[in-house]
Amino acid sequence: MIPRELKVLHTAIAAQVxxxxxxxxxAENWFTGVFKNFVNNFIAQFVKLEGKFFDLYFEHKEEDxxxxxxxxxxxxxxxxxxxxxxxxxxxxxxxxxxxxxxxxTGVAKKVHKYHKEKV
Numbered sequence: 001m002i003p004r005e006l007k008v009l010h011t012a013i014a015a016q017v018x019x020x021x022x023x024x025x026x027a028e029n030w031f032t033g034v035f036k037n038f039v040n041n042f043i044a045q046f047v048k049l050e051g052k053f054f055d056l057y058f059e060h061k062e063e064d065x066x067x068x069x070x071x072x073x074x075x076x077x078x079x080x081x082x083x084x085x086x087x088x089x090x091x092x093x094x095x096x097x098x099x100x101x102x103x104x105t106g107v108a109k110k111v112h113k114y115h116k117e118k119v
Contacts, residue, residue: 013065013072019046020073 002010022039025031031039082090097104 009068013068015046015049016069017073017076019043 022043026036026039026043079090093104
């Protein structure tokens, strides 16, 4: 079970990354009509909540918050590149990581090293 404080932090970071993506998409005119109005309202409401959660963490632990934001953004970017029909394989890798972090980290390092040497 994830402690409530961490859930709030995870939600704040995830929402901040989502807001960034939505603002970018809005600037590229992805949204029209009723959905554009919804997005504008979402952003306005999110900015109000942002001060209560994300900004609070940022003020107290700026460096940690920036690292978390960057890592979450990288995670979303990486996961988004995996086709949905292959996500079961990724889930299996993550499950194996929870069973034996040291071994799975070692496997990842070997794979990275092999591909760096190959290139």
